[in-house]
Amino acid sequence: MEMREMRRAGRRRRRALRWNAVASLVLAAILAGLLHYLAARHYVRRDWSGVGFYRLSPKTTALLDSLQEDIEATILLKGGHPDLNDVQTLLREYQLRTPRFFVARVDPDRSPARVEALAKRFPITEPNVVIFAAGDRFRIVPEREWIELEPPDPDAPKNQAPRRRAFLGEAAFTAAIQSLTGEEPRVVYFLEGHGEKSIESAEPGFGLSQLARLIRQDGVEARRLPLDETRRIPDDAAALVIAGPRRRLPQPAVDMIHDYLDHSGRVIVMLDSRTQTGLEDMLSRWGVRVGDDVVVDPTRTLTGQELLVGPYPDHPITSPLARYGYSVFYQPRSIEPMGNGEAADRPRATSLALTTAKGWAERDFDARPIRFDADQDRPGPIAFAVAVERGAAGTVDVRLRATRLVVFGDSQFVANRSLTGANGDFFLNALRWVMERHEPMGLAPKSIAEVRLHLTRRQMQALAAFFIIGWPSLFALIGVGVRMRRRH
């Protein structure tokens, strides 16, 4: 009787202890969960490596810390793309910095449906891009903006990919995020009605539909502006583009453009040779001399029709272009700065594209063969693209924006047929510059080092024998030795 009761008491006690254990395990799990929660929120992240390949610069971290809305990045890269790991790792550093930034990757080979959905949402024009989106604003960064390749080696085998020289991911991505912050208008208007090239035309020589896609991909809306209807430049215009008018603009239109510029306007003008548009005088008031000529440079052409540009002068528009190679202009006219004023409210003009000293401005359009004529032609270097800024710098009112104007001596270089080399980026950078958008952040590219060992086949075999067999066997022998000693 007593025995049974003792047993029962023991059983009860055991059961209580078991429940006790289970309860405390559950409690411990909850406690661990809480600690995980806290640890995930409060952290320090340090990079011990000497290279710091993915270390974010203070500019990037400051930008990420100040984000007011969520930014969503989508990496659209195939598996096995040479940049995939770098892009992914770098953007993960962004994501780990702030809960406002989120990265996803889409593999076009594996999920064509998601690519299609993306293509519906964003004007993707090429594979291998990273899309940054905040609300309905977005910016698509193409591959060439984050990687610098070595110039192709003529001796290398044909199918060998060019070696990657530097990774500019942080500069490209941070600038893209920067351009998504803020609420300024993002519509650029293309003037129409005077024979300008049209953003809706897919015609190879006169259409700008490819350029319009590039602009949209950059997160800016491109719209037509038939000036005859409206008679004024819309308030939401972030910039106005005049793409190669063939006819003279009526004086009220010219005055209106001048007035727009005078009120911190943003304008890109492309004027072809052999045309009179009525803009020439107006531009001279902005420090730009538009020549009635054709710029030629025998050292920078293949057929005489085109003019290769590069190296470029040092300017925020042109400095990044060096990576993309030459731009190609087609019989441009001379566009030159007229000598800059000292006062802050005077426009400051800078050349963006120049011939060499061997080029000149040809006055006689029909001369064959074209040659330098000392009486009427001006000797090089001759500029055919100019950036003008009339700074708000020095003025008391900080809200007053700077006026920015870029004049190209050619409109053919952005036509559908001609968007090769650095042409598209030349225009895009000019547009970004006038819109004060996507300013270069001054983030240094990370150079990509190649590690190479020089080992002969025999050496490799010896290393295999040592590391796969020799070195492990040594420890097996020690083990045997230990057991032998133990037995004796």
Added chain:
Amino acid sequence: MRSFGVLLRRELGAIFLSPMAWTALTFFLAVMGTSFWMLLDLLSRGAERTEGGEVIGQLLGSIFFWLALLIVAPVITMRTIAEERRSGTFEMLMTAPVRDGTVVLAKYTAALLFYAVLWLPTLIYPLTLRLLRPFGAPLDGGALAAGYLGVMLIGAAAIAAGVFTSSITRSQVTAALGAFAIICVFFLAGFLPYIPHGETVARTAHYASGVSHLLDFARGVVDTRPIAFYLINTAWLLWATVRMTEARRWK
């Protein structure tokens, strides 16, 4: 404290005298040696671009590490408690005037020390790389240190999981299989961040992804989040082990 020292010495002796330990060490070095040789082969072809830290990523953060960990951690830990329970020596240990916590901690520490010993011979790899004088980026000392830190942290948690499974069963095989399953699930879950998901899932997956932790460590990034992740899990598993042994004492 003294009893901990005695117990630790007993455990270490048991490990280093078992043929299993030396087999594990040999197996481990063969696997890691293959991994290292493949890295050398890659570098000698020169096709792969590799930054200073990336070399260490290839060395420590490769699939070979996980392969080795999946086998080695259960093998080291499976006998710790299960074996003693089966052979009956555990009752002796439990009736001795030491606390359960001390016993578990001594067993765990011994297993962790053996795990560290496993890694010691691998230091020859970075040394070899330095001796071979590769053209290009040299080995990154910071990344190397961080990489080994990551390897130890992940190992610490894996071994805690092994000791835990060993405490809930009498059979070594069951214990080893249990540990293998836990580490395996953890390893596979490490790939979750690389699969598309919603935001919350992705962030949680990143927090718990051993694969991405190790790659981060191996390129020199030391983050308190993964460190905390492994330390909390280690502590929790060890505490659970102590509770399990306490509960079992009354069986």
